[in-house]
Amino acid sequence: MKKLALMTLASLLLVSTPILNAGEAAQNSKQYKVSGLEKPAEILVDRWGIPHIYAGSKDDAFFVQGFNAARDRLWQIDLWRMRGLGKLSEVMGPEYVEQDKATRLFLYRGDMEKEWKSYGPNAKEIVNSFVSGINAYVEMTNKNPDLLPPEFKMLGYKPSKWEPEDVVKIRSHGLTRNVNSEVARALTLRDHGAEAEKLRQGLQPKWETSVPKGLDLNVIPEDVLKTYALATQGVSFDKYSGKLQTENLTDRIHDASSLGSNNWVIAPKKSKTGRPILANDPHRTLAVPSLRYMAHLSAPGMNVIGGGEPVLPGISIGHNGTAAFGLTIFAIDQEDLYVYETNPNNPSQYKYNGGWENMNQVSETIAVKGKSDEKKDLEFTRHGPVIYKDEKNNRAFALRAAWLEPGMAPYLGSLAYMGAENWNDFSKAMNNWGSPSENQVFADTKGNIGWKPGGLTPVRNNWDGLLPVPGDGSYEWDGFLNQENMPSEFNPKKGWLGSANQMNLPANYKYKLGFEWSAPYRYQRIEEVLNKMKKVGIEDSLRLQTDYSSIPGRKITALLDGIKTKDKKLKEGLKLLQKWDGNLSADSAAGALFEVWYQNHLRKAVVQQILPKDAADDIGSGDPVVILNILEKPDKRFGTAPKKVRDQILLSSLKNAIAQVEGLLGSRMKDWKWGDLHHVYLEHQLSPLVDEKTRKILNVGPVPRGGSGDTVGATSYSRSNFRQTSGATYRMVLDVGKWDNSIAVNSPGQSGDPESKHYDDLFKKWANDEAIPLLYSREKIEQATEERIILLPGQ
The missing domain is CATH 2.30.120.10 (Aminohydrolase, N-terminal nucleophile (Ntn) domain, beta-sheet knob region)
Structure with a gap:
């Protein structure tokens, strides 16, 4: 296939009106007549690109949410729909036929009436309103192609209109397992x-x-x-x-093991504010635009704000003025x-x-x-x-x-809980949550906090789900676990609750939900910090969300105490690690050495010591928890002198790591910096198709990063080039009851349009572990408004 003839992005960008300051917001107003809207509505876009939607009814609010999602993320959501429905070949050619065929295998093909009812009594109407809003904006682009983001012009096609069923039929984008x-x-x-x-x-x-x-x-x-x-x-x-x-x-x-999240909720008695604090930073693949989108929906009977999926109505992570909620993956099989x-x-x-x-x-x-x-x-x-x-x-x-199964469109179950006013409402909604399976933390303005996981759990009576099974009728699911049997916790004595994808089933829990959980290190650090603090504040929670203390780093370097060598370079490396506090800051020399050693050499060396070469080559680095346990308690797998062999592995693998870092950063250890290796660079999906000049406009970064996949400030990376691949694209800390004190950030920005100032305006704050206000009151929002979009019913 011939490569597309692409114009440079600079020649495609539209001429746009300069963004005005908040005080000049009234001068930067736009007004549109749109078919499908019942009453006039407003979108107040604040200086950080967050849309605050004010509508005369809930249906109108979801309509405007869809309209605005298209306004800010049209190419992203159109690509999501094409990919999810198996329609890529229609626009991009025969190379995508096999992917389209594969995707269509996984469309929902069941009872649509049962499907809609699974999300609540009004789900179909909500989705219909949302999709109608998307279509209203698509129709505007048909009349005025200058509104199209440049990607459509680069690929030479126009966006399609949606059907409500598109939202629930598409299932292949969920976080699947196992x-x-x-x-x-x-x-x-x-x-x-x-x-x-x-x-x-x-x-x-x-x-x-x-x-x-x-x-x-x-x-x-x-x-x-x-x-x-x-x-x-x-x-x-x-x-x-x-x-x-x-x-x-x-x-x-x-890739799947690097995806996770953190959340915790602080009770009033342990909070510096005297009110609950809820913190959540879900981890996803890093992308431009972000996989999540912040929005605020206000209408009679609804006032909800936070983060969600740009392709879905509602909010899945945020608050409604009375109750707050935040999620992490709960590893059901x-x-x-x-x-x-x-x-x-x-x-x-x-x-x-x-x-x-x-x-x-x-x-x-x-x-x-x-x-x-x-x-x-x-x-x-x-x-x-x-x-x-x-x-x-x-x-x-x-x-x-x-x-x-019915009711399993990823994240759409949030429609049921985002209006919850108390713990009972929230728990009832979570009992119907389907996919992806999640830990939810909860807080309300009465001072209550709680933890409640949810997800559809197959009942396997005669096997554990860890291996394939014959399809001859011998191994059948016996329905699904009643979610009232899920564990939960409400107002604990210790004053806080949290999760970080760790195995958190209670002791002697009798149901088999799954056996493959994330390493416990992020949660262990959360627990360590929160238990030490008498009182926890908003800034404390943000600091913990971006904490780079490595539990594996501390445990493994402790094993180096007393180890000696005559090798000059190895002695220097030992000294560097023995003095290290385990903080993987971007400027840490020891952090650079440790991560290269641990990820690329030490774990492999342990596997190679125990297994034959062909097995070791296939296993690679092994399970990090298993490997660390072997290092801390060496056993007969290391032979008759396990501690001696362990120490030899530590030294020999460290020597190899030093050689690798020298090849990357030079021979002066004191000049090494973890951030000179570990970095974030967000590549637009069309980057392979454009010239270097255009690539600089589309792509974001690079910038140095601290942390790793094992730190609370999770920055999982490729072991080949140390580039961050996933992490907390969205962070949020809520002051429950004094909502204007809440903070959040969404990397790299709210807009998916490279011509917008909000395409990457939050990237530096995110990369610097900072946040922005998540304003809730109309008064504060008006003060921060930089653009006002008025929508009127009409043709």
Whole structure:
């Protein structure tokens, strides 16, 4: 395919009116007549780009939210819709046909009436209003193409209008789990055995898995998840080179493990304000524009503000003037891979309960730019979409996913809880929450605080969900756990509650929800800091959200005490680490050495000491918690003198790390800085298609970063170039009851339009671990308003 002929962005940018100061806001007003609005409405955009929407009814508020989402993020949300519905080929050509086919396998195809009812009595009307608002703005761009963001002109197409069903049919963008690790576990057990698997992935609560009866691990292909990966990954414009790319299994598991979040809520008795404080910083893949969007919706009976998904109505992280809420991932196992024996005479039949059952077939027509339409046949078993067929060996593989059930459109369940006025309302709403599974913390103006997880949990009576299972009827879900049986906590004596994706099931909890949780280090640091503080304030919470103290760093460097060497360079490195306090600040020399050592050398060295080379090569760095436990308590796996061998591993791997850092930063250790390696650089998705001049306009950064994936200020990174890949794109700290004191930040900015000042105006504050006011009262908002958009009913 020929590369698109692209104009430079500078030549595409629209001529825009300069943004005025707050005092001149009245002079910077726009007025539009829009069809579908019942009463006049206003959008007050403050100096940080946050839209404060004032409408005459709730329906109008959601309509304006959709209109404004399109105004600020039109290309982002249009791409989300195309990718989610499997319509990329229609605009971008034949290289995307396979991804479109894969994506369409995972559309919701169930009962729509049941689907809408799952989100509450008014969900369909809310989504319809939101989509109508998007479409109203799209219609404006049809009449005035100058309103289009430059990406549409660069790619040569126009945005499409939405249907309400688009919002709930699209499921493949959710934070899915755990089929990747099921397959990785199966392949590891098959190729290397149980010892290797224990190093690859630790299980919590402690658990010994076994291969399900009837499962032959040898029939599982290495690339069994290729279609699943295509369906669930983002859009890569490298495909214009003609190459269809998918991440490998190891990368997908690493990427998933780097995604997390922190939240905590402080009771009045432990708060400096005398009121509850709620803090939340959900972690997602870093992107430009951000994957989240801040908004404020005010209408009779509703006044909610915070962060949400730009493609969805409502707010999922924020407050409503009475109650506040914030979320982190709660690692329920919501996926299973089924393995079928297929009929040698008909590969579209699979064995079930002793007979042959037909796969359901759906024919899809995929429109392809510049080519004829392509027809693709999709197949489904009773469990879900068929993602792989091995006709040579008479096998097929299908995925059963809780997120394909009714009521599981990711984050849309927030419609049920964002109006909660008390703990009972909130708990009831969370009992219907579906996807992604979350820890929610809660606070209200009466001084109450609480923790309540939610998510659709399959009941597996005769297996643990950790490996693929035969699809012959022997392994079936027995419905879903009643969410009233989920753990919860309300107004604890210690005065605070929190989560950071750690295993937080109560002791002796009898239900099997999942066994694969994030490392506990972020939560351990949160717990350490909050327990030490008698009183916690707003600034204290922001400081903790951006805390770079590394628990693994402190524990591992403690093992160096007493270790000596005659090697001059190694002695210098030992001294540097022995004096280090574990703070991974951007200017830390010890931090640079530790992270290179720990991530690229030490963990691998432990695995290599225990396993044969081929197994060690496949396992790589191993599970960080398992590896740290082995280092702290070396055992017979290190031979007859485990402590001596442990110390030799520490020294030899450190020597290799020093050599690597010298190659990157020079030979003077005192000049090393972690931030000279670890950095953030946000690349626009169209960056591969444009020239260097345009790339500088589209992309944001680079800037040095502190922290790691193990610090509360989470800055997970690629081990090959140390570039941050995920973290807290949105941070929020709420002063519950004195809402104007609340703060937040959304990186790199609110707008997705490179011509807007709000495209990256918050990036420096975010990168410097600062925040902006999250204003709530009309008086304060008016003082900070820089643009007023008036919407009137009309044609």
